[in-house]
Amino acid sequence: MTDQAITYPDNIEPNVFTRDELGWVPWLQPLAEDELTSRHHAGLVDPSRAKSPYFMLLARDPDILGARTRTDKDIFYNTKSGLPRAEREIAATAASRTNGCIFCASVHSRFAYQHSKRDEDVQKLLEEGIYTDIDPSWNAIIDASAALTKTPQGFTESHIDELRRAGLDDVAIVDVINGAAFFNWANRLMLSLGEPTPPASVA
Template sequence: MSETTIASSQNDRPLAFTQDEIGWAPWLTPLSEDHLTERHWAGLVDASRAKSPYFMLLARDPEILEARTKTDRDIFYNLAGGLPRAERELSAAAASRKNGCIFCASVHARFASTYSKRRQDIQRLLDESVSVDIDERWNAVIAASVALVRTPAAFDVRDVERLRVSGLDDLGIVDLIYSAAFFSWANRLMLSLGEPTPAAKS
């Protein structure tokens, strides 16, 4: 990536949380597709991720990227039991909103809206932040996610009891912990490696 590209992204970077699609630009140079070896392709797990500058940057360490991607997929796509997909995405969106990661919040807010069909409530989370009052179940999910983001020790028996009263079973609570914890880490990684940009024009 050239210095010109980085400078232009700083001038028009998105500043508001949104459910719209936006872009992301790394501050370091990602790998190019023609430099990928079989080891890199294996690390990507999904070949379509070669189109993402974020994953192509992480592909510089393919073993860690592979572990990261498989963990991500298991948290969000293994729906055999536990928390519904919509609330896993809500947890990730709340973590991203608390951490200030505009890009991650946009992605997971869209997924949360898609799976819950509650776009206005998700937009309120983005607009009003994590203190938003939606309903007791979603409030409990958001509060527990934020406690994990702030510091894991802030999540305690009171959060667990509130989640249980709101209808989450043990598997659902574990799924929430995984979703929030994973994105608390992922936000910090993304925020340290680049910045959000306007959506690419087709």
């Protein structure tokens, strides 16, 4: 295997934000499953991720991938205190919507709907963008996440105040920051390494 660039001339990238399940193809050659060592498997954390071209590409640096995956899981799955899972996913969706990462927005908007059951509100964020009006809590989370995503200096004390007025305590506010900051980075990584593909139903 080489690191030769890959192109997909027949792929028609999705150009609309959606909750549909999209595919993703890398522009560099990912590892093949038969190339994985015990170190690679440790970096993947979940064995099922060996089926993902994205994670198999990141597995070329398994130590960093392992740190990335454990950070991701702690931010979104460690919900014993702080922000509920749905709102963490809204922060990630807002970051992805701001960055134009259609793939990540589709994943996290599905989780946001799954955990909140707020179909119309999640769809409003996807269709209308970060300036949509939903409710004080989600508005504050979306506004803070978008500000942090655009530039860290744009995230100010006023965003903290807005989150507090919406009823979030300090731990929940940290969860908003973590979700948005992580996916601001993750979006840019994914956007630089490959491209989304249409849902299987229309591919």
